[in-house]
Amino acid sequence: MMKSKINTMKFRIIKVAGFTILAVAISLWVFASRSDSDELRRDLLLKVITFAINSGHYHPGEIDNGFSEKAFDFYIDNIDYAKRFLLKEDVDRMAKYRNELDDAFLNIDFEFLDLSTSILDKRTLEAKDYYTDILSHPFDFSVDEKYEYDVDKIDFAKNQKELKERWRLSLKSEILSRIYDEMKDQEKAAEKIDTVTIKSFDEIEVMPGKSFKRYDDWFHRMSKFDDNDRLNTYVNSLLNVFDPHTQYFPPKQKEDFDIRFSGQLEGIGAHHTKKCIC
DSSP: OOOEEEEEEEEEEEEETTEEEEEEEEEEEEOSOHHHHHHHHHHHHHHHHHHHHHHSSSOOOOOSHHHHHHHHHHHHHHHHTTSSSOBHHHHHHHGGGTTTHHHHHHHTOOHHHHHHHHHHHHHHHHHHHHHHHHTTSOOOTTSOOOOOOOGGGOOOBSSHHHHHHHHHHHHHHHHHHHHHHHHHHHHHHHHHOTTOOOOOHHHHHTOOHHHHHHHHHHHHHHHTOOHHHHHHHHHHHHHHHHOTTEEEEOHHHHHHHHHHHTTTTGGGTOOEEEEEEO
16 A cells, blocks of 8 residues: 655744734645545645644634534635525535534544535536626616625525526626716716716616626636635634634745735734744
8 A cells, every 4th residue: 555654744823913824834745646645635734723723822612513503604605605606405405514514623524525615616607607698688777676785685596597687686786886987987077177078878888898807807716716725715614613813824825925914014013923833
């Protein structure tokens, strides 16, 4: 049987302006298949996180069903806060793990994560199809329709038809808002300069521009999400139960964090402390 060799494993608990970041750096030399390497990396990550929590300067409380329920809710919010991807049947399907994430955490079990990842990847592709199809047809702004912005007042869509309609209303509302802002900007500009060309509502409507590009960029970024990104979201959902200001940064993001804050901490009056266990 092939064996894996762990070269180094270390983490730092860093506090920055009241936020706690578990910066985990794990170097592995794995003489095994790719899938084995991924599984080992995931297992090690949770073990290190567990050790970091128990060694940190906070009181995590009981890892029980109460922990599991909070972690589940955090995770669903993290992957689809606006309720624009998952269907109610998806959430119901995942809800069977609602009281099991504590055991999954302690037993290093990723069954829930794998299931949720496969569901979300499928629904993301479907949402891109909704978006593309909706924008291929003109909106009828003569029809009086309502869109609920407060996500706390809506449930997950019952089916794909309802979810696509939610996307349509959202896009229509956003475009209408953009047109209104553009027309107001024109009016202000015309008050200062007589030569400003005033475009009509219909002329502005056929200029999709920024709104659509933003969504194109959004879906492009989501298409780049990989298993590491999903794992990070899952781990941070677990950590948020202990402390809403606790965040796990994988090594690359930790480097970006250091670069972003280097030389700036004193300027914003923040004080940071580092604890390193190697």
